[in-house]
Amino acid sequence: MKTSTTTRGFLLALCTSLAASLTMAQAPQRIPTPNDTLKSPKVLDDKRAMIQIYAPKASEVMVGGDFIAGGKPLSLTKNDQGVWSVVTAPLKPDYYTYTLMVDGVRTMDPKNPTIKQGISSLENVMAVPGTETAFEDNKAVPHGEVREVWYQSNTLGMARRLHVYTPPGYEKGNTKYPIFYLLHGAGDDDSGWNTVGRAGFILDNLIAAGKAKPMVVVMPNGSMPMPPSTGMPDANMMNRMRSLFADEFLKEIMPTVEKTYRVLPNRENRALAGLSMGGFQTLDVSLTRPELFDYVGVFSSGFFGATIDEAETKYAKALNDPSFNKNKKLFWVSIGKDDFVMDANKKTLALLDKHQIKYQYQETSGGHTWVNWRQYLNQYVPMLFK
Incomplete structure (x- = not known):
């Protein structure tokens, strides 16, 4: 009997389907687990937050975060x-970061895809x-755009990245804008201010409300490549990192950005601010090259460790310049009363006072957290370019 090609094809497909069905019938079926429907975090009506993780074989789970008073991690309880x-x-409405520890191992919350990236870690x-x-x-409201911009650094001999915010309408016009350089803290990279710092949304809302002038905001990577080491960097390493960033900022970042974007490249239209390490870098650059910036902001920072002892000598020219105050439209310092860098901050202010450097000072509640830094940014930006 002759079998047509069509019939043979049909029989082959039927056999394949039957074989697949038999294989699936014999394969062990996945057993549903509580993880299938688990939600974390869950914000309750009273503003408490429930954080959960399915870890049936774990013996201890803890969570740390910037929402915990005193910073001591909370222990999670396991159900059956x-x-x-x-x-x-109960938490004040805001954005908070946290990290789980499962049997001593730092772990992301697998049910929460929203993260903050650092140079060597992640947080939810x-x-x-x-x-x-x-x-x-x-x-x-009208939104600006935030770009990831790569450039080749001759100072560091590598490709580097920065984030740039351009205000609403930038792409459709030929207007030139003031420029604001915004620096992150230690452990973070150039994405910090754009993610957990929410800088783009803060700028959008201020501009839409008429509280701030449209501006270009540059968020560079202030974390310099470091050689392998253990423990905290010593004074020599701190000085090397400070000098390296200053070179990177002045020779690479500023020329690249101000050549690429439609900005007003003069002191009256330049602002600089940073948090923690970025505040230290802000102090260094603004006192080394005071002619570049009319607006300076220092968030939760100061001269750390041994750098305060040499500051009076290193920055003598600026500190003793009688025209320094006249050429600064804003020198703004803000810190939380519970911030662990308060001592460095106070010593720095004492140095400025000694040399009659004028500044505006604000002491808020809270500590060394993004909860404060977002508020500081929201307060600082409306004071720029007046």
Whole structure:
């Protein structure tokens, strides 16, 4: 009997389908787990947050984050289904970072895809909604754009990245804008201010409300490549990193950005600010090259460690320049009363006072956290380019 090609094809397909069905029938079926429907974090009606993770074989789970008063990690409790959970105290509406520790191993919350990236670590981010976060929320206003920009650094001999915010309407016009250089802290990279710092949304909202002038904001990577080492960097390493950043900033970042974007490259239209390490870098650059910036902001910072002892000599020219105050439209310093760098901050202010350098000082509640730094940015930006 002759079998047509079509019939043979049909029989082959039928056999293949039957074989696949038999294989699937014999394969062990996946057993559902509580992880399938688990949600974390969950913000409750009273603004407490529940953080959970499915880890049935774990013996200890803890969580640390910037929402915890005193910084001591919270212990999670395990139920009979293998789900560990903890409920925080009521939280003020804001954006918070946290990290889980499962049997001593730093672990991301697998149910929360929102993260903050650092140079060697990740953290989860959770939002506690409320009217208090309006200044930093993604609102229905005209939005600028944030670009990831790569450039070749001759100073460091490698490709480097920075983030650049351009205001609404930048692409459609030929207007030149003031420029604001915004520096992150130690452990972070150029993405910090754009992610957990929410700088783009803060600028959008201020500009839309008429509280700030449209501006270009440059967020560079202030973390310099370091040789392999253990422990905290010593004074020599701190000085090397300071000098390396200053060269990178002045010789690479500023020329690259000011040649690429439509900005007003003069002191009256330049601002510089940074948090923690970025505040230290801001002090260094603004006192070394005071002619470049009319607006300076220092968030939760100062001259750290031995750098305060040499500051009076290193920055003598600027500190003793009678025209320094006249040429600064704003020198703004802000810190939380519980910040662990308060001592460095006070010593730095004492040095400025000794040389009659004028500044505006603000001491807020809280400590060394993004909760404060976003607020400081929201306060600082409206004072620029007046």
